[in-house]
Amino acid sequence: MVNEVNEELLAAVERVVRTVVAEEVTPRWRRLAAEDVIEKNGPYDLVTTADRRAEERLTEELPALLPGSVVVGEEAVSADPDVLKRLDGDDPVWVVDPVDGTANFVRGEDGYATLVTLVQGGEPLASWTYVPERGLMATARRGAGAYLNGQRMHTAAAPDGTLRVSTSNPVFRTEQERVLIGRLEAAGAATRSCTCAGIEYLELARGGVDGVAFFWELPWDHAAGLLLVTEAGGASLTVAGEPFRIPGGNALPFSIARDAETARRIIELMGA
Known part of the structure; x- marks a missing residue:
């Protein structure tokens, strides 16, 4: 051990x-x-x-x-x-x-x-x-x-209060994912597409974005970022109201964000 x-x-x-x-x-x-x-x-x-x-x-x-x-x-x-x-x-x-x-x-x-x-x-x-x-x-x-x-590193909000969210690459999105991301954007979130999960989590940990909204749970994509962000002050949340689990079995989508309230807000805005 x-x-x-x-x-x-x-x-x-x-x-x-x-x-x-x-x-x-x-x-x-x-x-x-x-x-x-x-x-x-x-x-x-x-x-x-x-x-x-x-x-x-x-x-x-x-x-x-x-x-x-x-x-x-x-x-x-x-x-x-x-x-x-x-x-x-x-x-x-x-x-x-x-x-x-x-x-x-x-x-x-x-x-x-x-x-x-x-x-x-x-x-x-x-x-x-x-x-x-x-x-x-x-x-x-x-x-x-x-x-x-x-x-x-410490997570941080945008100076102008904009909710900045990284989400899935468009080439992988299902119709349902497009709907949920559309809800985030309609609520005023500024979204950006993820092409490297590790870099997006690093940006989140150092205050460059407020959270992620992801739809897959492959552990090698998320494990490093989960710890990096939580140790920088952040939190994770699935649509089941539980923290994200590295071994899998998570209710999707999930968010990892600069704090627990922001993770909750991202999940609620998607209405998943």
Whole structure:
């Protein structure tokens, strides 16, 4: 069992993430060959050689830092959905998204991130959000705050009072999702489309947006951001009135926002 994540482990994981990204991801940015990009479930669901190699490396190296821990990675679950069941066990779990925002990465845009979260008993203990092309490393520890490049982060409202909400990418929206997002906009919310969940959560943690309204619960997309935002002062809420759960089984949609009242407001405005 993991009682707490100390500074030594926090720094060791950061070193591993930075090294793996430097060796497997950034050298392939804007240098992908056609055979490096594969469609998993259509033209908007992509995986690249960078995703696969980075996840393989992280799967090898992270458990070595914490004996007895296991890994739940996006690509491993894609190959074997039973891997997701590890989140229901007692072992510490590294939840890994090797390249969050793969479509951005493929287009040569800098809006991609590598996300790692240490979870046990369904609860996030520590997280690392690395946006290499922008020089951003955000870390959080349960009960110890959220930091960006070593500086404490705090959620914040817009100076003019506008409700700023990040929500799903239009290419993935169902008709029902379009209706719910339309209600937010009709109520005066300023919405923006998410193409990299990790970056949107980082923006929320440092006061750039007020909340997210999301319609999917894949743990590698949300685990790091959930801890980052809550440690910066935020809160999560599903349409069932419960906090968001990393292992799944959430009533959707859900919001993670700068505070509990804002999360509640986003859910109520959608009328889901």
